[in-house]
Amino acid sequence: MTSPFAPDPPPEATAPTEQLLARLEAISRERPDRVLRLRGTLRALPPEACREGGEDPAAAASADEPCELVIYRGFSSSTTHPTAFDPDQPALPETARLISAEILQAPLRPGAAEGLLAGPGPVALFLEPGAWP
Template sequence: MEETPASQRMAKIDLINSLEKISSEIPDRILKLEGFILKKNKKEQLEIIIFRGYSSSTTHPIEIDSEKKVIALTYIITNFKLYKAPFKETEENFIREHQNSFFFLNQKNWI
């Protein structure tokens, strides 16, 4: 599985804020981001759920000010999973999965 160094390759694009904007236009989809945060050369699991234009992390505090980055720490997203709302991690709600950070920046891939 290829890792996507979001904080490096996405320097000019705020990945999470861009995904939030797309999510706000497609209210029946939930995007789950999986990866890790680098702290003192250690990896900590990171999980972010994006729904209706808002992000929530199940593993770390996040910034709620839309003028700031959601995660201020160095992070790497390794996987993206798209579900139908309401959120249930079942086969019938699961739509698709991808490891490339640019894939879900295309709104057509949310359908």
């Protein structure tokens, strides 16, 4: 239990990033009028930050980069980092840490105002289809 005042997150919320994305992609297929935007960080260590004995803790702490991923009609796309061309490959590496999510009105149009419908909030909140307005 994480706190006596807050419920434990659903098991899916503590699953690896790849499994979380698969669940969110499945929900988004049922909601073609919504875009889910995820924000978080990626661990991107430069080669000189690694030592024979492992990571340099100071370098590791400063090596987190912000990342953003959007999910629309069941597909994930990173807006901040390159992804594999193969859709069977994960959109984010295992080092990704998803921090927040928000629901936007789809489709997104360049130059147009975004229609924020829900969030930002914890990613686990949007693992329930009923949380998608």
